[in-house]
Amino acid sequence: MEFSEIVDFLRNYDGKPIRLMEVCGSHTHAIATHGIRDILSDKIQLLSGPGCPVCVTPTAYIDKLIDICLEPNTTVATFGDLLRVPGSKESLNEAKGRGGSVEMVYSPMDVLALAKDHPDRQYVFAAVGFETTAPVYTLLLDNAIAQGLSNIKILTALKTMPGAISYLCDNGAQIDGFIAPGHVSAVTGADYFNDLADKYSIPFAVSGFGAKELVIGIYGLVQMVINNQPQVKNYYTSVVEQGQNDIIVSQLNKYFRPADVVWRGMGIIPGSGLLLRDEYASFDAGSNGLDEDNKQNKACRCGDILMGKATPKDCPLFGKVCTPMSPEGACMVSEEGSCFNAYLVRR
Known part of the structure; x- marks a missing residue:
């Protein structure tokens, strides 16, 4: 045809x-x-x-990052879109404005140079993502171990699709x-x-x-x-095979184990996340048990939108008090978010 x-x-x-x-x-x-x-x-x-990793990250994770960035001699390293995601009370950007140490990076591997140059400072990378990005964090850990960098940790919010x-x-x-x-x-x-x-x-x-x-x-x-x-x-045969990439999957299984984790707006989903295995616990900045998901604005409908029960235009905040410049919910923050893209098209 x-x-x-x-x-x-x-x-x-x-x-x-x-x-x-x-x-x-x-x-x-x-x-x-x-x-x-x-x-x-x-x-x-x-x-x-729920295909945007930033959008499905619960507020407890953001709150934990904020607590970490306010600790002495500690810096949170993160991608830019996570800076504006609302926690239960504020965003990382707002915490940075009141003295928190937050470093925006373009790759997790950027943390290696920072940790090497500042051995007395602890660096915590905000490891958010799905099966696609999780392998990059295993590479970060490989390098940290090989270089003997004990001042690198990760806070994971890694999720799997099934x-x-x-x-x-x-x-x-x-x-x-x-x-x-x-x-x-x-x-x-x-x-x-x-x-x-x-x-x-x-x-x-x-x-x-x-x-x-x-x-x-x-x-x-x-x-x-x-x-x-x-x-x-x-329909993507130029890139996707029928079977898994055994090398990458082996690397994931080396560092991570399946876990019950919270998805923003959906609660705890059994076996849908990845946490560091016990033998690598020294690299964990406290990822387990971040189960709270308290919205700043109760009218935000991110959860319903992620589940297909509502569209962005069904949310009373969309395009009014909630815009990319002043997001009330995570779906309006990332360029992968449904509300962000609906706003982009509307504009």
Whole structure:
């Protein structure tokens, strides 16, 4: 089928209503910037799920980072988008403004030079992410051990996708198909989602991030929904294999173990996170038990939006008191957040 025919089909589709969800923050951003929703029939709804690691990080984690950055001779190192995520009372940026030591970096590996140059200062890296970014933190630990740097720790908020998808399916999210996370699949392989497809009789399409790749992936997913084919199809074969990357998975298993962790707005999801193994506990800055998720603004609907139960426009704060410059919830902070991208498109 020609690409133009695929676009025509998606634009003119008039069958049963179909609700699809992407669970990759990069997909959320790409769908918004490419204007993918504009070419879809009103009968095909795209929802943004819990694919933004910053968005699903609970307030207790932010609060812990704030406590750490205020300790003597201690610096929190983090990516820029985590600086503005609201904790239960304030953000890291606000804590920095009242004397907290916070260093924005572009890579976890930047911490190695900082720790080496300032041996009397403790550096704690805010290790947030999914299966895609977790391997980078193992590389950081490899180097810290090899270089004998005892003044590096990590505070983890690492999560894995299957648990969250199961939670959505078990709690009334009413999703007909998932656009599988392309970056995660590059590590885990497309087969990672087979058990979910079988358990919930729901299809998955692994897609790339270009406009054409996304349109083809969505078309394939719609076809699987229409034809009742609950399977996993890989439309990103240039990057994603069927099986896992054994080298990366082995490295992850060396340092991390599965754990029950909190997802912002969804509570504790069993086995959906990664914590450091006991033999590497000396590198842990206190990651276990960060279960509180107290919103500053009770009207924020980030949790419902991440579960597909609401869209950004359903939130009474969206675009009013909650904007990228003054976010009330985590979904408005990161460029992978659903509210941030909805605001971008609206503007």
